[in-house]
Amino acid sequence: xxxxxxxxxTRRKEPFEPAEPGRVRMYDCGPTVYSYTHIGHLRPxxxxxxxxxxxxxxxxxxxxxxxxxxxxDRIINRANEEGVxxxxxxxxxxxxxxxxxxRLGITTVDRYVRVTDHIADIIAMIDRLxxxxxxxxxxxxxxxxxxxxxxxxxxxxxSLDEMLAGARVAVDERKHHPMDFALWKGVxxxxxxxxxxxxxxxxxxxxxxxxMSLRYLGDHIDIHAGGDDLIFPHHENEIAQSEAFTGDAPFxxxxxxxxxxxxxxxxxxxxxxxxxxxxxxxxxxxxxAVRLFMLTTQYxxxxxxxxxxxxxxxxxxxxxxxxxxxxxxxxxxxxxxRAPVAVEEELVDAEGAGAAAxxxxxxxxxxxxxxxxxxxxxxxxxxxxxxxxxxAGALGAVFDLVxxxxxxxxxxxxxxPLAEAERALNAMLEVLGLAAEPAAAAGDDRxxxxxxxxLLDLREEARSYRDWAAADRIRERLAAxxxxxxxxxxxxxxxxxxxxxxxxx
RNA sequence: GGCGACGUAGCCAAGUGGUAAGGCAAGGCUCUGCAAAAGCCUUAUGCGGGGGUUCGAAUCCCCCCGUCGCCUCCA
Numbered sequence: 001x002x003x004x005x006x007x008x009x010t011r012r013k014e015p016f017e018p019a020e021p022g023r024v025r026m027y028d029c030g031p032t033v034y035s036y037t038h039i040g041h042l043r044p045x046x047x048x049x050x051x052x053x054x055x056x057x058x059x060x061x062x063x064x065x066x067x068x069x070x071x072x073d074r075i076i077n078r079a080n081e082e083g084v085x086x087x088x089x090x091x092x093x094x095x096x097x098x099x100x101x102x103r104l105g106i107t108t109v110d111r112y113v114r115v116t117d118h119i120a121d122i123i124a125m126i127d128r129l130x131x132x133x134x135x136x137x138x139x140x141x142x143x144x145x146x147x148x149x150x151x152x153x154x155x156x157x158x159s160l161d162e163m164l165a166g167a168r169v170a171v172d173e174r175k176h177h178p179m180d181f182a183l184w185k186g187v188x189x190x191x192x193x194x195x196x197x198x199x200x201x202x203x204x205x206x207x208x209x210x211x212m213s214l215r216y217l218g219d220h221i222d223i224h225a226g227g228d229d230l231i232f233p234h235h236e237n238e239i240a241q242s243e244a245f246t247g248d249a250p251f252x253x254x255x256x257x258x259x260x261x262x263x264x265x266x267x268x269x270x271x272x273x274x275x276x277x278x279x280x281x282x283x284x285x286x287x288x289a290v291r292l293f294m295l296t297t298q299y300x301x302x303x304x305x306x307x308x309x310x311x312x313x314x315x316x317x318x319x320x321x322x323x324x325x326x327x328x329x330x331x332x333x334x335x336x337x338r339a340p341v342a343v344e345e346e347l348v349d350a351e352g353a354g355a356a357a358x359x360x361x362x363x364x365x366x367x368x369x370x371x372x373x374x375x376x377x378x379x380x381x382x383x384x385x386x387x388x389x390x391x392a393g394a395l396g397a398v399f400d401l402v403x404x405x406x407x408x409x410x411x412x413x414x415x416x417p418l419a420e421a422e423r424a425l426n427a428m429l430e431v432l433g434l435a436a437e438p439a440a441a442a443g444d445d446r447x448x449x450x451x452x453x454x455l456l457d458l459r460e461e462a463r464s465y466r467d468w469a470a471a472d473r474i475r476e477r478l479a480a481x482x483x484x485x486x487x488x489x490x491x492x493x494x495x496x497x498x499x500x501x502x503x504x505x
Numbered sequence: 506g507g508c509g510a511c512g513u514a515g516c517c518a519a520g521u522g523g524u525a526a527g528g529c530a531a532g533g534c535u536c537u538g539c540a541a542a543a544g545c546c547u548u549a550u551g552c553g554g555g556g557g558u559u560c561g562a563a564u565c566c567c568c569c570c571g572u573c574g575c576c577u578c579c580a
Contacts, residue, residue: 179577312529393519396527406543486541
C-alpha cells in the first residue's frame with residue numbers, strides 16, 4: 001500500500017500521487033511574524049518537515065516552500081508602538097523562527113519566502129483578478145468577489161448562506177457581498193505602503209500565499225499544509241483567488257491540516273499567559289525530545305502540551321539515542337568473541353535445564369530474531385507512515401526495533417544482522433528527523449577520547465583491586481561533569497549525558 | 506446557534522467490524538562489587554455515558570455528556 005493523505009477538501013484519505021510523476025511541489029503556511037515563535041508554530045512546521053522527509057525517502061523529488069507573512073496589522077501596530085520599522089520588527093521574529101527551526105532539524109524547506117519581497121507578484125495577480133472580473137477596487141482597496149465563482153466555501157464545507165448565518169461581525173456595507181475579502185488595502189497613516197494601480201497600499205491577508213506559491217511552484221501544487229485554524233478563511237480564500245486567477249482548478253491537490261496544540265487542556269493564548277516560547281523550551285529540553293514529543297500524536301489530532309508529557313518524551317528519546325549509540329559502539333569495536341560458539345549452541349538445546357530467564361539464545365537464534373524484528377519493524381513503520389503520516393504508530397515500530405536491538409546486544413552478537421538493524425533504525429530515525437548524531441559520537445575529539453580511555457583504565461585497575469571507593473569516585477565525578485560511565489560485560493562504556501554543543505561551522 | 510474534530514490503562518498514544526501496538530510511570534525478577542543500562546514478567550473482560558445493528562463493535566447507526574477549533578475586513 002502506498003502513501004495515503006487525508007485531504008481536507010474531500011474529507012477523505014486519498015492515495016497520494018503528485019501531478020508530475022516523481023516530483024512533489026509543496027507549500028506550507030509559516031508564521032505571521034509579529035511575536036516570538038511559540039510551540040504552536042512548531043506543529044505545522046514539523047508535519048511538513050516529516051512529510052517532506054518521508055516523500056524523499058520514497059524517492060520523490062520534493063520542492064518545499066514556506067512563507068513568512070511580514071506585513072500585517074499586528075506587525076505594523078506593534079512596530080509603531082516600539083518606534084521601529086515594520087521590516088526591522090519582522091526580522092527579529094523571522095530570525096527567532098529560523099533559529100528554532102535550525103535547532104530542531106527542520107531542514108527540508110528549500111526556500112523561505114516573505115511577502116514584502118513579492119509585492120510586484122501580488123500586484124500583478126490582483127490586477128488580473130480585477131481584469132477577469134473576480135475582484136473590484138473600492139476606495140483605494142481591492143476586494144475579491146466571492147460570488148464570482150460558484151464553488152466558494154468548498155474547502156470549509158460551507159455555503160455562502162451558511163457563512164452569513166454564522167457571521168458574528170458587523171458587515172462592511174460598501175462591499176458587493178459581505179464575504180468579499182480584501183486583496184489590497186489602501187494605505188492609512190503610519191503604515192508602510194507600496195505604489196499600485198489602485199493607489200499606495202499593502203497586500204491583504206491571503207493573497208500573499210497564492211502569489212508566492214504560484215510564483216515558485218506554478219499553477220498547481222501537490223500539497224498545501226498548515227494549521228486547521230487556517231482552513232477558513234485563509235485557505236478557502238487562497239483557493240478562490242488562485243483558481244480565479246489561473247482558471248484552472250485544482251490549485252492544490254492535497255490540503256493537509258494539522259490539529260491545534262493546547263497547553264494543559266486549554267487554548268494557547270496571550271491573554272491566558274500560557275504562551276510557551278519555543279526558544280525557552282529548547283533551552284530546557286533536547287531538541288530531539290521536543291521533536292519526539294510532537295510526533296507521538298498523529299498530526300491531525302489535537303494535542304496537549306504539558307511539562308509531564310515532554311518529560312516523558314525526553315526519557316523516550318534517551319532510550320532511542322542510547323540504543324543507537326550502543327549499536328554504533330558494538331559495530332565500531334570488534335565484536336566480543338569470548339565464548340566459543342559451540343558452548344552457546346549447547347545452552348539452547350538444554351531445554352529443561354535451568355530457568356527460562358537465564359537461558360541464553362544461540363548466536364544463530366539471536367541473529368534470526370533480530371533479522372525478523374528488522375523486517376517486522378520496517379513493514380510496520382512504512383504501513384504507519386503510509387497511513388496519513390501516522391508518526392505515533394511509526395514510533396511504535398521504532399521502539400519495537402529498539403527492544404530487539406537491545407536484546408541482540410545483550411546476547412551473542414553477529415555483526416551483519418546488527419549492521420542491518422542499524423541501517424534500518426537510522427533510516428527510520430532519519431525520516432522522523434531524529435537521526436542527528438548522538439552526542440557521544442565524539443569521535444572527532446581525540447583529546448576527550450584519550451582522556452576518557454585513561455580514566456577508565458585507571459578505574460578498571462582500581463576495580464581489579466576491589467578498590468570500589470576509587471572506582472565510584474571516578475564515576476561520580478564524571479557523572480557530575482556530564483559523562484555517564486556504565487560497566488558492561490564487554491567492559492566499561494561512556495557517553496555524554498547532554499547533547500553535543502552545536503558544531504562550530 | 507451553525508460547521509468540524511476529538512474523548513482508549515496512573516499519564517501520553519496507536520488501533521475504523523474479529524477479540525486492545527508502543528512510550529512514560531509503578532511493582533517483581535535476571536545481570537551487576539554497587540550503580541546504570543538492558544532483558545523478562547505484571548498493570549484496560551475494557552475503549553466518555555446510554556441505546557441499537559451484527560455470530561461478533563473501541564471500530565457502524567441514534568441520543569446524550571465533555572473538550573477543542575472555525576464561523577469575512579477590523580485581528
